[in-house]
Amino acid sequence: MTRHHRRLACRRPVARPLLATLAAALSLVVALGAGRVGAASGDSVPGHPAAGHPAAGTEVVSATDGAVHIRVTASRHGFGHEGEGFRFEVRQGQEVTLTFEYGDDDLERDNPHVFLVQGYGIRTERLDRNNPEVAVTFRADRAGTFTIRCIEPCTGHSNLLAGRLEVLAAAGATPEGGSELAVGLAAAATRRQPGGLTLVAAVVDPAGNPVPGVRVAFYEQASFLDQSGWAELGTAMTDPQGLARLDVTLYRPGELTFAARVAGRGPRTEARLTASAAGPVAGYQPEPRALGVPFINVRLIWLAAAGVWATYAMAAYQVYRVYREGKAWSSGA
């Protein structure tokens, strides 16, 4: 499960059983069609590269029920021509061929890469100027999210660490009628993380049956400077009950709007939820680090400064003594 934790606080802690009850009720509501929202919404949730919708620099060479062939450019900027990233979904059981293309021809020196599909233990040959295309083929027999990363100390190494291959569970493989899926969203406080909030999305098929093994992306409506939009909080796979959960942390008080949608092909299915975080909000605080340790506290700085200035005062007092003596001497004279 992929999670992007965000800081926050919440109003009331709610017990886990209550959360489960809430989620079950939510499933029911969604099954009845009340949670079918989003397609009509004008405020769209941003999508992410998926099969059939690749980012620039990523190409689906071929895709059948049994096999998929994906080609991606890798350069110091990251995956894709301009470092757009690499995130791809396949279905469990498909034969996957990943072809990596060398994208650093504009560099004077060679910038070799070797890619590893973590979890599958598959690594490519060395990709470099003399070997500008390498490919690996394997069967995606395990569901989950797998990181594809470069393991060669190359230029721009940090940009080539977060390729994602998502293998959707066979049972919940994105159905042909993806648009028929419905998703509902609920939120409840969690005690697992102080001040945390758990977003729960329930996914059901047209018959009202929970859909396991599909990936749900969660979003928060956010603004930064004069820009606003949907910021992705993270994704989670639905469990056998068709529920996907994501723990987040509120970082500001007030009304917060979340959305969830099934990641995959077909029209977006999304749900909105406005949560109120009127209680104490964690906010961003620096970690205490060493200065938070008792007796090595920052107050020592003030104590030291006070000691210094007190000593100055003692020295300045000697000037007063000089003045007083001089005055007495003048009076005596």
Place this chain on the structure above:
Amino acid sequence: MNAAYRRLEAASFRPLTEHTRGFLALVAGLFFVAGWGAYAWSLQLRHGLAVTGLNDLVPWGFYITNFVMFIGISHAGTFISAVLRLTGVGWRKPVVRMAEFMTIASLVVGAMMPLVDLGRPERILNVLRFGRLESPILWDLVSITSYLVGSLIYLYLPLIPDIARCRDALGDRVPAWRRRLYTALAAGWRNTPGQREALERGIRTMCVIIIPVMISVHTVVSWIFAMTLRTGWHSTIFGPYFVVGAIYSGIAAVITGMAIFRRAYRLQEWFTDRHFVYLGNLLLATGLFYFYFTFAEYLTIGYKLEPADKALLLELMVGRYAWVFWFWWLAGWLVPVLLLALPPTRNAWGVVTASVLINVGMWVKRYFIVVPSLALPLMPYEWALYRPTWVEFSIVIAAFAGFALLLAGLAKLFPLISLWEMEEDLAGEAPAREERPRVGRRAARKSGRVTRPAVAWGDGGEEGGAND
């Protein structure tokens, strides 16, 4: 009062009462340069930092380099005065006052530089309003303020007897406002036993407290760098490294100042060759310490050679900063150390030449501590570009002019040599005759100059001197 003391008093009072044409021309020139810098700053205030070469990636350039440089110079006065006073080194007496003047002047100018770098100087108040105790910036504000106030007290206390002499001896030779100033600052000094006891106690107290404050200042300056997770700054030895560097450049600045004042004020009898040689020995010792720290710094980085460290070291040694890096090694360290260590150049000329080279070299050293670490990309981008503009050059040069003006002003207001302390020596009350270096003595013999007023000055003197 013996003849030597009378010569000293005359030499000290002469600059206070006479203004030569050369001095007036110098002051006019310095005012012009400082004024030009003020004009450049006004442009910067009007149009913002866009008129400088500073940018979002390199927000610290010439200004912060200057800041570190001047705060470093300020260490010299305290080190030479307080440390040598506590250790009972007698030869310090003629030079301490000038070193203390330098401390004040450099602290004032140094403290100005971050204000200039801010672009919006009034925002310095935000450090007080919103400053966090965890921030080294706030520590820096506290320590520099403490050091400035402490240095003023430490300068003022030993000045009291001399100010009283100015009050009593200068009379109509100075304007009325200065007579009033001397009277006020003399604090009724009559050289009574009680006053002497209070003064000694005050000086002793300040001697003890000003040393840790001095060390704290440059340590905290270094922590502003070291507590930032940037390549080249994130070092545990930056505190002592900066302090030693400050003393190194500070002593060099004092020696340079001594050479200028010796020539301008005709103080050859008091700023003798042996003072230069002694200070040269101190300079050599701190230079070797500085090499040790520099070597340790680069070795520990270069041994592990993380990718970012490697990129920085390559740029420093063979890349775009190579010329400043090697200039410092040659002009800021190797050549001065050779001049200070080799017998043929261990004389006043050699020491002054080494000091001038160190002054320039250490400014350059501060430059490549500050700028390359900021220019180094933390993300996969090109190295940041920093090209200082004429505005920055003007302000930096004006800062040096302002420093010289402050120094000249202080030397015009107060005696440049501590008369009452020298009088004690000349009267034989405070022996403090340390062994002299062989080279200095030999150099003195060769030049035929008497390097120590060792003859018949102990005629008893006059208790209290001129003001009695």
